Amino acid sequence: MKFVGYLCLSLCSLQLLANSEQSPLPAERQNVRQYVATIEQANWSVKTATALQCELSHTIPNFGEVSFVSHSGKELNLQFALKMTRMPDDYGLAKVLSVPPAWRAGEQAKAITDFELLKQFDGDLAKKEAWTLLTELEQGFSPTFYFSDWHSPFDQIAASVNPVQFAGPYQKFNQCMAGLLRYTFDDIAMTVLNYQSNSDELTRESAARLKQIAEYLQHDKSIVSVRIDTYTDSYGGRWINEELSRKRAATLKAFFVEAGIEESKIDTEGFGEKRHVAPNDTPRGRGVNRRAVIQLARL
Template identity: 40%
Template sequence: MEKWTVFGLSALACLISFHSEASSKRYVASPTESKWEMAVNTPLECRLVHPIPHYGDAEFTSHASKKINLDFELKMRLPMGATRDVSLISMPPSWRPGDTADRISNLKFFKQFDGYVGGQTAWGILSELEKGRYPTFSYLGWESRNQRVEVALSSVLFQHQYDVFSQCISKLLPYSFEDIAFTILHYDRTSVQLNKASQKRLAQIAEYIRYNKDIDLVLVSTYTDSTDTKAVSQDLSEKRADVLRNYFQSLGLSEDRIQVHAYGKRRPIADNASPIGKDQNRRVVISLGRTQV
């Protein structure tokens, strides 16, 4: 993001002042209006929402993933009509007038998009709220060039819901849909059950499916090595496919959302002349599809 000239803190304090100014339009929840709500609290997603009267909503979101993540969006009722440089300032509440303003970051909000902040800066906004301060976004209004828009997040009643939000993040699954959408698992020689390592991976897929109601297709394709005859291999492949079909049905998926294909010894991906190659060919490929939102 582009940098802009940094004003002195005293100038910023005046710029983002909570006192009435004809040249600025301020949006902030009063202490009696301020509320924070957990809109989503699942092992797949945590979402903390703060309504800003007459402006929109501030939303913090974290998703199941291999890495801890945090996104912040300033959802506007009226989308930005022009791209704007934005100063993000941590302001003291009005009942702490002796405190100074601190600059958090410089951002850009893009035309026709909600204001987005990610990564360390998003965590920084949470940290300032936890201190009882008011993170404030300030930018030149696109409707009137002479008017500055100031949007503040109130820290009133923040702490309790922040504790709930933090607990939710600690319980997020350590993998995302993308991590399990395409998975190759393996079998021992003649078993219809997956080997131990693959069973653990299958359990992760199952856990994700239990919480995600948007999974609308599970595609299962089973294969064997070339040790047995075509008929024996095909029979084994079909049995493996049936086991997995029943498994996914036990998770609550309807039969029409599960497609299984048994290919037997066809379509090897490795040389069946070696033990390692045979291990690789004794496999099932599981692909997940979900409703796009």
């Protein structure tokens, strides 16, 4: 027998299936259908590698695809997804075991978790279990999903993830995750910037914030509209403040055009000293009122 023997069910795996509520038949009466890539078929690839998302995937022939996905954000995150060619026709649980390679004779499979099967939906695992699967693959183990076939009361399914040729793509996946942005679209979709007194120059903190937005726009091309509203404090005269707010709006519009947003997608309005959000009789209050409100929308 070729590579399929490498991933044969261990005695403990069969016993676990036989004792589960989903497997009432004795182990010797069960027909286990295995799905696994042979050595020649084993293929891992980094399908997406951007500052917003990293995805590592592997195909299980005649069964489906598994993927590990991490997105940009404040905290490191990871999700595992199992996309079956034929999605579940009923609800149930799959046993997830880490099966050792044949050369580790005598070592038993390790139970990792239960995997929820949802009718007509792909399944997924959260961060902790996803990292466990990656760790097991890195050590040469085969995460394997065991569950009852919803079309046959006599059959069990064993879908295995082949660790062959995993190391190289996994290294690229790790490098991609290290380069993910530490913020998301939701973090910048609504942004308030503040200005220095009597100027269209942003404060240092707001300038840094605008730089973050520019960095994000390099990677997300799905922005469909930008709304820019600018305001001033009440010092300097109403007409002068209206002109200053329009100048601030024009400067920001030019920034977004340079960042790759079509001019037709950008709407601006300068309100001058209207619509204060803080008292104007203190330096702090005036600093709050000297502001631009930026709202981004995407598909």
